[in-house]
Amino acid sequence: MELTVLGQSQTTAPEAGGCASSGCGSNDDQLNHLPEHIRAKVHNHPCYSEEAHHHYARMHVAVAPACNIQCHYCNRKYDCSNESRPGVVSELLTPDQAVKKVMTVAANIPQMTVLGIAGPGDPLANPERTFDTFRQLTEKAPDIKLCVSTNGLALPELVDELCQHNIDHVTMTINCVDPDIGAQIYPWIFWKNRRVYGRKGAEILIKQQQKGLQMLVDRGILVKVNSVMIPGVNDKHLEEVSKAVKAKGAFLHNVMPLIAEAEHGTFYGVMGQRGPTHDELQELQDACSGDMNMMRHCRQCRADAVGMLGEDRGDEFTMDKIEAVDVDYAAAMVKRAEVHAAIEATLAAKQQKKNETFISLSSLSIPKKESRPVLMAIATSGGGIINQHFGHAREFLIYEANAHDVRFISHRKTDLYCSGDDTCGDGESVLQKTINALKGCEVVLCSKIGYEPWGMLEEAGIMPNGEHAMEAIEDAVAAVYKEMGEKGLLDKKPETKQRATA
Numbered sequence: 406m407e408l409t410v411l412g413q414s415q416t417t418a419p420e421a422g423g424c425a426s427s428g429c430g431s432n433d434d435q436l437n438h439l440p441e442h443i444r445a446k447v448h449n450h451p452c453y454s455e456e457a458h459h460h461y462a463r464m465h466v467a468v469a470p471a472c473n474i475q476c477h478y479c480n481r482k483y484d485c486s487n488e489s490r491p492g493v494v495s496e497l498l499t500p501d502q503a504v505k506k507v508m509t510v511a512a513n514i515p516q517m518t519v520l521g522i523a524g525p526g527d528p529l530a531n532p533e534r535t536f537d538t539f540r541q542l543t544e545k546a547p548d549i550k551l552c553v554s555t556n557g558l559a560l561p562e563l564v565d566e567l568c569q570h571n572i573d574h575v576t577m578t579i580n581c582v583d584p585d586i587g588a589q590i591y592p593w594i595f596w597k598n599r600r601v602y603g604r605k606g607a608e609i610l611i612k613q614q615q616k617g618l619q620m621l622v623d624r625g626i627l628v629k630v631n632s633v634m635i636p637g638v639n640d641k642h643l644e645e646v647s648k649a650v651k652a653k654g655a656f657l658h659n660v661m662p663l664i665a666e667a668e669h670g671t672f673y674g675v676m677g678q679r680g681p682t683h684d685e686l687q688e689l690q691d692a693c694s695g696d697m698n699m700m701r702h703c704r705q706c707r708a709d710a711v712g713m714l715g716e717d718r719g720d721e722f723t724m725d726k727i728e729a730v731d732v733d734y735a736a737a738m739v740k741r742a743e744v745h746a747a748i749e750a751t752l753a754a755k756q757q758k759k760n761e762t763f764i765s766l767s768s769l770s771i772p773k774k775e776s777r778p779v780l781m782a783i784a785t786s787g788g789g790i791i792n793q794h795f796g797h798a799r800e801f802l803i804y805e806a807n808a809h810d811v812r813f814i815s816h817r818k819t820d821l822y823c824s825g826d827d828t829c830g831d832g833e834s835v836l837q838k839t840i841n842a843l844k845g846c847e848v849v850l851c852s853k854i855g856y857e858p859w860g861m862l863e864e865a866g867i868m869p870n871g872e873h874a875m876e877a878i879e880d881a882v883a884a885v886y887k888e889m890g891e892k893g894l895l896d897k898k899p900e901t902k903q904r905a906t907a
């Protein structure tokens with residue numbers, strides 16, 4: 406089966422230089438040449454494969470409270486159960502509790518393939534708790550892949566122990582390779598039993614990160630590098646970071662937007678540091694993609710997230726609900742294997758159909774002047790198909806179509822306007838906020854939509870479309886683009902009527 410990883414092509418082995426075509430970003434390009442052992446590691450990992458994230462789930466367990474550095478954007482003390490952002494958790498777990506939770510979730514959500522430890526602090530600043538969890542899971546649930554997300558400071562000394570577990574993937578957050586920029590992001594690190602401040606601390610951190618990255622690559626671990634895009638601080642620098650980590654052998658780069666709100670109590674939040682706009686983020690991801698595989702579907706999950714990316718079923722599996730549950734994991738593994746086989750069959754059939762029937766946009770003979778890119782927002786609850794009511798969508802996947810290609814570029818979160826509460830206290834309806842969040846999109850594809858949002862979308866210059874319900878997303882996007890071409894709507898981008906939004 407051919408795979409799409411991260412919505413773009415990996416046409417050479419990652420060791421051999423990654424994405425072959427400059428600026429590649431096509432969902433239609435395939436991973437034909439990826440070596441089998443790499444394909445085996447990414448095909449069912451929802452974060453490493455854009456395609457897989459429509460079908461497979463992940464979970465995080467919050468066993469790692471402490472951190473050995475301070476980032477200006479992180480405050481793990483703030484918790485809101487409705488909030489989905491990194492570092493946030495509802496309950497800290499012991500390793501035993503975490504193992505119990507993972508096995509219960511695995512038995513109930515068989516499409517869950519990956520368990521990550523991503524905080525709320527740094528897993529490698531809590532090595533006993535992290536490795537105890539991994540040791541038990543490697544033994545008791547060998548069909549679950551294990552992952553960590555680390556700042557990398559303690560990585561070199563722990564890399565060998567890490568590799569003893571069922572680990573194929575590691576995420577490292579690298580926001581800079583220049584200590585002067587690092588000094589603006591990290592006020593201090595904790596190193597050899599003392600705090601090291603400013604540039605000096607950043608310099609040590611960067612060295613450790615680069616050393617740890619090399620050690621992981623040498624051991625055959627796939628490394629995803631997370632970078633937080635902080636406008637005015639490291640935004641101009643991240644292309645260089647991308648090149649540097651690519652040169653060392655990192656497999657993916659995940660440039661994520663800074664989340665900074667004053668009420669989180671972070672330095673950046675309090676100082677009014679803004680995050681990037683959708684356009685700024687996409688521009689940077691595109692600029693980095695010439696030389697690197699980019700992850701564009703990261704949902705910046707909580708440190709206790711459970712379920713498909715974009716959903717959080719953590720509330721169903723709190724310790725008070727699962728403590729008494731007995732899991733027959735041998736039986737669960739059989740069921741899990743069946744479910745995984747069914748997903749693989751679905752993916753293979755989808756690929757087959759795509760190979761046979763995908764509308765080749767390049768064959769449409771759309772005149773060049775009419776081949777401008779068009780953004781479309783998709784309401785989906787998973788499976789890679791258009792299967793969600795507009796009013797039920799908590800997020801929209803954003804695809805870009807042009808005359809040659811359809812590609813996934815991002816997702817945008819929205820408040821659920823069908824929640825009964827139609828205003829957000831600032832006088833603006835949630836529906837209006839949703840429409841603002843779709844700024845730049847010209848079409849919304851969903852399974853159904855009510856009269857009121859239909860009218861308001863049209864008024865905002867966004868075409869609602871419910872005609873492609875239950876169709877594969879990329880097929881539908883291509884078909885709508887073709888229709889737009891036939892109706893002469895590709896001549897010129899219409900004036901946007903939406904209000905500005907970040």
Ligand SMILES: C[S@@+](CC[C@H](N)C(=O)[O-])C[C@H]1O[C@@H](n2cnc3c(N)ncnc32)[C@H](O)[C@@H]1O
Binds near residue numbers: 555661662663
């Ligand atoms: C909470 S951290 C935990 C793992 C580890 N300590 C690390 O930093 O990689 C997980 C990811 O969330 C990111 N993160 C934390 N707070 C953030 C924020 N306010 N905005 C954007 N990303 C954030 C971190 O940079 C990291 O990539």
Ligand code: SF4
Binds near residue numbers: 492
């Ligand atoms: S390294 Fe991770 S946990 Fe530590 S302060 Fe930074 S974001 Fe927070």
Ligand code: SF4
Binds near residue numbers: 705
């Ligand atoms: S934070 Fe991003 S990389 Fe981590 S599990 Fe969520 S989607 Fe995957």
